Amino acid sequence: MKVAVVGAGYAGLGTARMLLRCGFQVTVFDRAPDVGGVWSRTRRYPGLRTQNDKRTYAFSELPMPPHYPEWPSGEQVQRYLDSYVAVFGLGPVLRLDTEVVSAELGEHGWTLVTGPTRETHTFDHLVVANGIFSRPAVPVYPGRTEFEAAGGRVCATSEFVELEQARDRDVVVVGYGKSACDVAVAVSGVARSTAVVARRLLWKMPRRLGGVLNYKYLLLTRMGEGLFPYLRPTRFEKLLHGPGSGGTQVMLGTVQNAVVRQLDLQRLGLVPDGSFDQIARSTVSLVTEEFFERVADGTLRVHRDETVSELCAVDGRPHARLGSGRTVPADLVLCGTGFDQQVPFFSPDLIARLQDDRGNFVLYRHILPPDVPRLTFAGYNSSFFSPLGAEMAAAWIAAHLLGGLDLPPAEEMRAQVGEHLRWMEQFSAGKHARGTSVIPFSMHNIDEVLSDLLLDVGPLTKARQWLLPVDPSSYRDVGTRLLRKHGLES
Structure with missing residues (x-):
C-alpha cells in the first residue's frame, strides 16, 4: 500500500516511522524546506520555547539530548526532529519544499498535485498531518492600506522570524497567549516601545511555583489532568469530582493565590477575570x-481588556487605534491571535464531508472520518502531550490499515464524535480548534486509542503517572507489540 503523509512535524514524522516499520510505502510532503512543522525555521518567531519540559515533549523511542535545557528553544526542537529523521532513516521518504496543492479522492485512491511544477502522484491512502495550528488567523483591520502606506507592517507572530526587523521601532503585539507574550519579551529588548493589546487576560503558570515546585509535577501528570472533569471519567476521577468533593477546587484555588502573589499580578493590574481552572479551557500557557x-x-506595557479597532496614520506615522479610542504608535503589528484550522488542499465538497454543520472536524478518536474512505488524520488529537499522542495515533492508523481494528459502525462513530464535540464546546467555551484539540486531556485520548489496539500500558505505569510527569519512553514498545501482533516482527 502506498501512503502519502502531508506534514513533516511531530505527527507526520511519527506516522512515517510507524508505517514504514509495518512495510508500507510512504512519502511525506511538506511545503517548508525543513522538518518541524511549527518548529520550522520558516515559522520560528524570536523567543520561541516549548511549554513541556524536554522529557515529556519527546518521541517515545528517542529522548531529547541530555545537554538541552529543561525547556528547549525552537531551534533545539527542530534539531531534535532532524536527529529523529537521521536515526530512523526517514530522509529518503521526505519531499520537503513541496506543497500539496490539491488532493482528490477517486474510486481507487488519492491523486495529489504538488506545486509549483503541478506534479501528479497517486496513493492508496492519505494521512493528513498538517497540524492543528496550520494557518495563522490575522484579523482584518480597517485602515490597513493607509497604515501600510505610512510604512507600517502587519503579520502573524509565526511570520515574524527576524528580530532585527523590530529594532528601534514601535511594536504592538496583539494577544496574550504563548506566542504573543514570547515575542513581546523578545522584541522589547530591541524595540523603541512595545505594547501588548490583550482582549482577554489568560491565567499563566510559572515554570516553578514559588520558585521551587516545577510545574510539570502539577499539570504534566495524570493527577494534573484529573483536576479537570472529563467526559468519560475514570473511577478515581469520579471520586475527585463527585458530590461533596471540593478538594480539586481548593487545590486550584491555592495555586491561583500563589500565582497572583508570585507574579505580583495585583499590583500590576493583571489579575485575569474568572478562576484559575480556566487555564485549561483551550491552552495551558506558561509564563x-x-x-x-x-x-x-x-x-x-499591557493594554488589558482592549482591542485594536483600526490601523491608521497620525502625522504621517503608522498607529493603532484601540477600542477605547486611544492611539499608540505601531510601526509593526504582530498578531498572536490564534490559528484557523484548515486543510487547504481539499475541495469544499470534501471538507463538507469531514465537518459538521458548525465547521468542526468529525473524526473518530480524532483520527478517522466516518464518511470518507482511505483517509486518516494524525496530530489532530489533544495537544498537551502532542508528540506521544501523535505516535499513538500513528500506531492506531497502522493497525487500521493492517485490518486489525474492530471499529463500530459509521453511525455509532458519528454519534460518539457528536457527543464528544458537544462536551468540548462546553468545556472550552468554544475554543477547541474546530474539534481538533482540547487540553489537558491528552492521556485520556491516548488511553482510548491504546484500548482500541488492546495494547495499553500496565496499571503500575499509570499509577506512577498520577504523581510523576508522564515519561514517553514508557510507551516505546507499543510499535513493536503491534508488529508482533500482526506477525510482522518477532
Missing part, C-alpha cells in the same frame, strides 16, 4: 520568562 518583570519596569 514567558521576564514578561511580568518587564511590565513592572515599564519596558512592556
Whole structure:
C-alpha cells in the first residue's frame, strides 16, 4: 500500500516511522524546506520555547539530548526532529519544499498535485498531518492600506522570524497567549516601545511555583489532568469530582493565590477575570520568562481588556487605534491571535464531508472520518502531550490499515464524535480548534486509542503517572507489540 503523509512535524514524522516499520510505502510532503512543522525555521518567531519540559515533549523511542535545557528553544526542537529523521532513516521518504496543492479522492485512491511544477502522484491512502495550528488567523483591520502606506507592517507572530526587523521601532503585539507574550519579551529588548493589546487576560503558570515546585509535577501528570472533569471519567476521577468533593477546587484555588502573589499580578493590574481552572479551557500557557518583570519596569506595557479597532496614520506615522479610542504608535503589528484550522488542499465538497454543520472536524478518536474512505488524520488529537499522542495515533492508523481494528459502525462513530464535540464546546467555551484539540486531556485520548489496539500500558505505569510527569519512553514498545501482533516482527 502506498501512503502519502502531508506534514513533516511531530505527527507526520511519527506516522512515517510507524508505517514504514509495518512495510508500507510512504512519502511525506511538506511545503517548508525543513522538518518541524511549527518548529520550522520558516515559522520560528524570536523567543520561541516549548511549554513541556524536554522529557515529556519527546518521541517515545528517542529522548531529547541530555545537554538541552529543561525547556528547549525552537531551534533545539527542530534539531531534535532532524536527529529523529537521521536515526530512523526517514530522509529518503521526505519531499520537503513541496506543497500539496490539491488532493482528490477517486474510486481507487488519492491523486495529489504538488506545486509549483503541478506534479501528479497517486496513493492508496492519505494521512493528513498538517497540524492543528496550520494557518495563522490575522484579523482584518480597517485602515490597513493607509497604515501600510505610512510604512507600517502587519503579520502573524509565526511570520515574524527576524528580530532585527523590530529594532528601534514601535511594536504592538496583539494577544496574550504563548506566542504573543514570547515575542513581546523578545522584541522589547530591541524595540523603541512595545505594547501588548490583550482582549482577554489568560491565567499563566510559572515554570516553578514559588520558585521551587516545577510545574510539570502539577499539570504534566495524570493527577494534573484529573483536576479537570472529563467526559468519560475514570473511577478515581469520579471520586475527585463527585458530590461533596471540593478538594480539586481548593487545590486550584491555592495555586491561583500563589500565582497572583508570585507574579505580583495585583499590583500590576493583571489579575485575569474568572478562576484559575480556566487555564485549561483551550491552552495551558506558561509564563514567558521576564514578561511580568518587564511590565513592572515599564519596558512592556499591557493594554488589558482592549482591542485594536483600526490601523491608521497620525502625522504621517503608522498607529493603532484601540477600542477605547486611544492611539499608540505601531510601526509593526504582530498578531498572536490564534490559528484557523484548515486543510487547504481539499475541495469544499470534501471538507463538507469531514465537518459538521458548525465547521468542526468529525473524526473518530480524532483520527478517522466516518464518511470518507482511505483517509486518516494524525496530530489532530489533544495537544498537551502532542508528540506521544501523535505516535499513538500513528500506531492506531497502522493497525487500521493492517485490518486489525474492530471499529463500530459509521453511525455509532458519528454519534460518539457528536457527543464528544458537544462536551468540548462546553468545556472550552468554544475554543477547541474546530474539534481538533482540547487540553489537558491528552492521556485520556491516548488511553482510548491504546484500548482500541488492546495494547495499553500496565496499571503500575499509570499509577506512577498520577504523581510523576508522564515519561514517553514508557510507551516505546507499543510499535513493536503491534508488529508482533500482526506477525510482522518477532
